[in-house]
Amino acid sequence: MLIVVAGMPGAGSSTVIQHALKLLRESGEGFASASSPASASASAGAVGFKHLNYGDVMFEIALQEGIVKSRDEIRKLPQTTQQEIQRKACDRIAALSKKENIILDTHCTVKTPFGYLPGLPAESLQKLSPRLFVLIEAFPHEIARRRSSDRTRERDVEDEKSIEEHQAMNRAISMAYACLTGAPVKIIENHDGALEKATTEFAELLTRISQNSV
Ligand code: AMP
Numbered sequence: 001m002l003i004v005v006a007g008m009p010g011a012g013s014s015t016v017i018q019h020a021l022k023l024l025r026e027s028g029e030g031f032a033s034a035s036s037p038a039s040a041s042a043s044a045g046a047v048g049f050k051h052l053n054y055g056d057v058m059f060e061i062a063l064q065e066g067i068v069k070s071r072d073e074i075r076k077l078p079q080t081t082q083q084e085i086q087r088k089a090c091d092r093i094a095a096l097s098k099k100e101n102i103i104l105d106t107h108c109t110v111k112t113p114f115g116y117l118p119g120l121p122a123e124s125l126q127k128l129s130p131r132l133f134v135l136i137e138a139f140p141h142e143i144a145r146r147r148s149s150d151r152t153r154e155r156d157v158e159d160e161k162s163i164e165e166h167q168a169m170n171r172a173i174s175m176a177y178a179c180l181t182g183a184p185v186k187i188i189e190n191h192d193g194a195l196e197k198a199t200t201e202f203a204e205l206l207t208r209i210s211q212n213s214v
């Protein structure tokens with residue numbers, strides 16, 4: 001099974017995933033993150049999920065091929081180069097998803113110099129066959145502030161209006177993804193000071209899915 005969790009840079013998708021898996025591990029729900037094999041902690045009826053970041057897989061490929069030095073250079077590469085790496089990464093992820101349950105941390109669209117690039121074009125959706133799309137959202141002013149305080153990345157500086165446009169594009173394309181796959185779209189809000197609420201909501205969703213009640 002593969003679940004897509006998408007959020008624009010600064011929405012906090014990676015943080016919500018990490019915190020939810022930690023919460024489930026600590027509460028003995030039998031979920032696992034990348035650092036603990038699914039089989040090690042799986043309890044009766046529960047399903048282990050591995051947290052996999054699409055950007056990590058793309059960066060690994062681009063690094064091996066000597067195309068970039070940092071992950072934030074990927075979205076500035078020529079269109080066809082990005083699409084080629086995207087396809088290679090998709091094949092790797094699809095192969096992994098045959099063996100284990102995956103939470104795929106990625107973006108609905110990537111903002112590039114030549115426009116919004118679909119993170120999951122039809123060919124990728126067919127290969128990955130997601131069960132559910134989860135969108136992690138925050139207010140544009142929260143995203144702008146989080147980006148400006150993130151020293152670990154070369155985040156794009158964008159005004160609130162363009163962040164709002166990007167988030168609207170992500171919502172729109174997520175419903176196209178839903179149409180192409182039949183999988184539903186769940187929106188989880190991750191506002192400042194409310195990470196615990198977002199984490200709990202996502203953890204409960206994973207529990208329901210593992211019990212096959214979603
Ligand atoms: P992240 O750390 O999630 O922001 O990912 C790093 C970079 O990987 C992004 O800035 C994009 O250039 C690229 N990336 C991640 N997911 C996708 C995707 N589904 N399609 C194309 N590029 C992606």
Ligand code: MG
Nearest residue numbers: 013014015105
């Ligand atoms: Mg992330």
